[in-house]
Ligand SMILES: NC(=O)c1ccc[n+]([C@@H]2O[C@H](COP(=O)([O-])OP(=O)(O)OC[C@H]3O[C@@H](n4cnc5c(N)ncnc54)[C@H](O)[C@@H]3O)[C@@H](O)[C@H]2O)c1
């Protein structure tokens with residue numbers, strides 16, 4: 001154990017025992033909802049940390065998997081004809097191999113991580129829920145969970161998207177919290193899943209700031225976490241997510257963390273268009289600059305009370321995620337290939353991603369509907385241009401004119 005981890009654990013124990021607020025020896029059960037590329041990588045991190053902190057967490061971590069049939073390739077190093085000759089449930093393969101060969105191939109998952117296809121089974125005991133699914137599936141998942149989760153559970157959303165409906169715009173942390181009647185924070189950063197899973201160094205930002213009294217969403221206040229459990233606070237989330245290769249900073253700006261992750265995906269598409277045209281690094285830097293300003297402006301305009309501008313420039317979830325996504329992300333890659341090949345980005349997504357999902361294309365259109373309804377498209381020329389290019393209403397070559405403001 002590193003000395004930093006030891007100090008953190010000691011602080012956690014001193015606080016929970018020393019203050020007398022923790023009166024039992026209950027521990028947190030942790031569940032991951034989602035098992036895609038990032039879902040599996042985060043599940044690996046969390047299972048490593050529950051094992052390393054047995055005084056705070058139950059070692060066993062459940063991971064909910066959207067069940068599908070999967071045929072293991074005969075070229076897989078552990079292919080066994082007697083077991084893998086036909087299609088099988090993906091959950092059985094994950095639990096048998098301790099690997100998710102479809103969404104995170106070649107990465108060993110900890111033996112204390114268990115895949116389950118049942119949402120009620122996944123959430124029924126969990127006091128900490130980690131949501132990590134493409135944003136288009138969240139509402140349906142919450143509908144299936146409702147009533148099965150503990151009233152005092154706390155959640156973290158790793159989802160990069162915003163929830164746009166005819167009623168307006170909502171952060172997914174708020175949507176999840178409202179639908180399940182629990183509090184949900186957010187995690188987002190410059191985190192390409194395959195790099196994190198390979199234990200290459202990166203940073204992330206977690207935001208957690210539960211309301212202390214009644215609010216519009218929780219008129220009677222949140223159901224308190226039982227005193228027998230370790231307190232759920234910044235230190236606990238650092239213990240759950242921080243690894244020597246995955247450095248966590250915990251802040252209170254849930255809106256800033258969530259919006260950074262959602263909106264940079266629109267900018268990454270623009271960066272991909274520019275790279276597809278082979279316009280070079282200066283052009284890409286230009287769209288990234290304009291994109292960062294629009295991200296910050298969006299936060300100021302629509303989440304003024306909760307979003308801090310500094311989060312976009314000082315934390316991993318802001319400019320750092322923008323940089324990594326505009327170079328190595330899936331949105332960037334598919335946009336670039338779409339321009340190079342002349343195929344639609346949805347066709348490229350289907351051909352290149354083996355079931356993984358782009359978030360930027362949906363987010364660009366959702367944000368555009370929201371801006372158009374407010375008559376504010378012109379205030380966000382880059383976001384608007386990306387949507388018009390995706391819809392075939394503008395040429396990718398006209399990007400410089402579309403984002404020229406003076
Ligand atoms: N992959 C990354 O590098 C990365 C990094 C940081 C954040 N994120 C964010 O994490 C979130 C999750 O993305 P991911 O990369 O883990 O997923 P993914 O795109 O790799 O995989 C798609 C997932 O969706 C599931 N799925 C398909 N149809 C479904 C349905 N009808 N209902 C429910 N689930 C269904 C699949 O089983 C699979 O687990 C996204 O918001 C993404 O932006 C991704």
Ligand SMILES: O=P(O)(O)OC[C@H](O)CO
Nearest residue numbers: 189190191192329330331
């Ligand atoms: O691959 P993308 O484009 O979904 O981006 C991945 C992560 O969000 C990068 O932090």
